[in-house]
Amino acid sequence: MKFKCPECPDGVIGLRQSVCPKCGFSLTVSSVLAYGWKSVWGGLKQRAVLRCPDCGGPVPLNANRCPNPACGAPITVASASAKPVGWWRRFCRFIAPVASPILQWGYFLISAVVLWQLLAYAERHHAAGWLPLAGLSVVYLAVLTLLARMLISQRIRTFVTQRAAGLVKLGLICNYFSVLVLMQIAIATWWARALTLAGLFGITWVGLWIFRNFLEPMFAANSGSQTVYDPMMPQGRRGRWD
Numbered sequence: 188m189k190f191k192c193p194e195c196p197d198g199v200i201g202l203r204q205s206v207c208p209k210c211g212f213s214l215t216v217s218s219v220l221a222y223g224w225k226s227v228w229g230g231l232k233q234r235a236v237l238r239c240p241d242c243g244g245p246v247p248l249n250a251n252r253c254p255n256p257a258c259g260a261p262i263t264v265a266s267a268s269a270k271p272v273g274w275w276r277r278f279c280r281f282i283a284p285v286a287s288p289i290l291q292w293g294y295f296l297i298s299a300v301v302l303w304q305l306l307a308y309a310e311r312h313h314a315a316g317w318l319p320l321a322g323l324s325v326v327y328l329a330v331l332t333l334l335a336r337m338l339i340s341q342r343i344r345t346f347v348t349q350r351a352a353g354l355v356k357l358g359l360i361c362n363y364f365s366v367l368v369l370m371q372i373a374i375a376t377w378w379a380r381a382l383t384l385a386g387l388f389g390i391t392w393v394g395l396w397i398f399r400n401f402l403e404p405m406f407a408a409n410s411g412s413q414t415v416y417d418p419m420m421p422q423g424r425r426g427r428w429d
Contacts, residue, residue, distance in 0.1 A: 291354035298361035
């Protein structure tokens, strides 16, 4: 029986031999165990790699920087555990210093042009009956503001008000007025339907007011439920200053 030498491909060690005649590898229990541990550890080191959060290339576990010469990003615990950045995000980061001002100016100018065209259209077609349209638009604006507050999260509102650029905010203001003009044009086009829908808004508000001030206290009193004491509510007493 003969064994193939683990160190050299041409070496063959016989059963009665203890040393490879080609490379001199000693076939003992300790050397075989050492060679097995070396092979296992080398395989683990090759497979146990991280992904660079910037370029996405493989990074060894013991490396503190990306081995890619074009990247060289520092590798920390936070960056290694973070989700790798996709090519689209890397492209946006690369092009942002040049493209951001162009996109902001383009967005603002397009928003301003759209608003001006809508104002011109409203002036040509609905200038005579503007006052009733404006009065009914107030009702729709209140309802739309309530819906926007319910549907748009606080995080998005804070991001727009605190972190958006000045040109972006001006563009959003133009969009706001454009929506108002479009709403007035739609009201003028479908006046009867818009008036009916505004009436439904008013009926809903009156119904909620009656329920909140009359029916709900009556139901709470009949059911015997204990309400939470609110010191800011009227307590049945009056006071005056001398």
